[in-house]
Amino acid sequence: MKILILTNSIVGLYKFRKELLYRFIENKYEVVVSSPNDDPKDYILNLKNNGIEYLETFVDRRGVNPLKDLKLLKNYLNMIKTQDPDYVLTYTIKPNIYGSLASKLLRKKYINNVTGLGTSLQQDSLLSKILKKMYKVSFSKSECIFFQNQVNMSFFIENKILFSDKQSIKLIPGSGVNLEVFYPRKKSLVDKKIRFLFIGRLMDEKGLKEYLECAKNIKEKNKNVEFQILGPFEEKKYKEIIKKLEEKNIVNYLGVSTDIREQVKEIDCIINPSWHEGMSNVLLESGAMKKFLIASEIPGCKEIVINNKTGLTFEVKNEKSLEEQILKYLKLDEVERENIIENCYSYIKNNFSREKVIEEYIKKIS
Structure with missing residues (x-):
């Protein structure tokens, strides 16, 4: 064959x-x-x-x-x-x-x-x-x-x-997630700063503009947060935009990673503001590492992030809606956050294993 x-x-x-x-x-x-x-x-x-x-x-x-x-x-x-x-x-x-x-x-x-x-x-x-x-x-x-x-x-x-x-x-459940590769790992950072992370190609359709606007607004009110960005520049205009925001200490660009587990391990919350997805691998992998998830309420995200149960969702392309959910996350106490994180981890583990996807292919070809 x-x-x-x-x-x-x-x-x-x-x-x-x-x-x-x-x-x-x-x-x-x-x-x-x-x-x-x-x-x-x-x-x-x-x-x-x-x-x-x-x-x-x-x-x-x-x-x-x-x-x-x-x-x-x-x-x-x-x-x-x-x-x-x-x-x-x-x-x-x-x-x-x-x-x-x-x-x-x-x-x-x-x-x-x-x-x-x-x-x-x-x-x-x-x-x-x-x-x-x-x-x-x-x-x-x-x-x-x-x-x-x-x-x-x-x-x-x-x-x-x-x-x-x-x-x-x-x-099928997207590409599924390899639970032997993506699993909970302890942070090495011990400060009290809350870190958010955007992972994806840097372009409009990934919701980067909305993420940057929220970072600017929230940093004005709360200095104890950090907005990180990880991924390649798909649209070159963002090189200059992000550079200026870095100079103002609004965002922190981490470059491109060959193993996102190292960056995800150190943050508190993943934000996926994408306009459209098949099934978000970023959310699956981060949820499997027991990180809090905030995502656009779109197909490919809302199957993973169920609002107030396995994370928080917001209206796509709506930076005000995203900002409200980020602020809501910041107001949650530790027990509330951990309950949602645990719900999300169990949900992903039971429904999005990569092995299920592999078996579907093998059955069709066999």
Whole structure:
């Protein structure tokens, strides 16, 4: 059995799906991975050392240049012809569309994972209409389409991109969380400062603007808090914005991490103000480490963070709503915080194990 995996980021694949790849190897499958080379720390080498072949393919994640996308389709066609896999697995938007289309044209079996909708698909625009048609054509012969939340699945069905009675559709708990890797660890910092952390690509759609505005407002009223930021600059404008805020001691930029456990260990509360998610890995991993969670009330977050039970939620794109929940968190006493943290930990442990996701893939391919 030979499996070809197409994705737009080797980092995301390694961090969230390496256990699946290694299970394939254990099952004596031949595994080939194709992605852009965005490897900051030997992820590709680790895959190769475990018997996985790597092929570099450029994917313009956010671009809308049709010539580049046609080139990507041509690359996928050539790759699938050359590799001749039994199954093609695709993740993220462009590999899902063009990888599926190439597989369909070459009559190869393929399985898709919809990791999120993206802003373009949800807008009332010509681009949205084109994307829906492309998904419909590309997914029409899929062996199975995995969705990470119910709202995304319903969107595809309601917009007649998929037909639930004719196609194999399955809801899975995101990428799941490896509970042997992400577990509670003691802080080494012993001061009384309360630390908040934003983790993600630094861009508008991750809610960074709202996070920064709240940091400015709350720091004026409460000096005993620290707002941290961890992640790469997806939109370059934020380099100057964050630099100025650092100079005023409003935020603390931590750079990029190859192991977020080291940063998460030292903070009190994770804030995810994202506009859209498939299923938030940041929330799953941080909750498994017993950190308090505050998140946008959106699909992909609200399945994990149930307001006042497993964390606090706020209205997406609403910095005032986010600020109110941060202030509410600061007013909670230690017992109230710990109860919510424990509820969240148990909920994630019982419902979001990565092993469940792996088993779904193995069942489909077997």
